[in-house]
Amino acid sequence: MPEPVARSVAMPPDAALVARQALGMAPDAALRIAFVAGPGDVVGTFDHWSQDAHDPRTPVIAYSAMFYTVVAALDAEALVVVEHAQQPAAPHSRFQFCHIPRVRNRGGIGYRIDARNYTNKVLRRLRDYKPDVVLIGTDAPDALIAGLPRAKRVILTAHNTYWPMGQRGTSLRTRVRLNMKMRALRRVHAVVNTSDECAAQVAALGGPAGTRSFTEIPQVLAAY
Secondary structure, three states: OOOOHHHOOOOOOOHHHHHHHHOOOOOOOOOEEEEEOOOOOHHHHHHHHHOOOOOOOOOEOOHHHHHHHHHHHOOOEEEEEEOOOOOOOOOEOOEEEEEOOOOOOOOHHHHHHHHHHHHHHHHHHHHHHOOOEEEEEOOOOHHHHHOOOOOOEEEEEEOOOOOOOOOOOOOHHHHHHHHHHHHHHOOOOEEEEOOHHHHHHHHHOOOOOHHHEEEOOOOEOOOO
């Protein structure tokens, strides 16, 4: 059987103290982390994580499961913004899940209207929560990333590339779209990538690179 999910992320014993020092916080300060999750079922993964089990619906260690493990190791609390209405099977004092639906299947002007509505709702919730750290994915609307409230750290999770490998477009429409992403990336302090190609494209658009860019290749679960 796979090892317990709590052992899938290696954390030093003084991680909570080191994190607060890096953020300029007192050792006993409350650390608040916000995670704007994508369309995946992070609540279902949380239910498995709560039982110290991996989500059997995915062959890799789920990113959200690693996030929950890190939050617990840092003795932090977290707000998780989810697109689905479900809530965890059992409440947890460290985590709260906020349902903000996002319409994804319209095109043209409808897509832009839906993205703007979602952006405004998420930004209002984050301003109320006042997180010290925000995690957000590359699938988030550019206006949402660019408009994030002031936080000590904004961390981008780059699970997808912006263009097919070796095929960056040069049309006017593509340049306008990528320019918007470049402006949004100015808001980001660090990035966690799922491939070297993701890291290269984020850096090419002016996003974090070097020591502020980390690549975590998805780990396939092995039964033993």
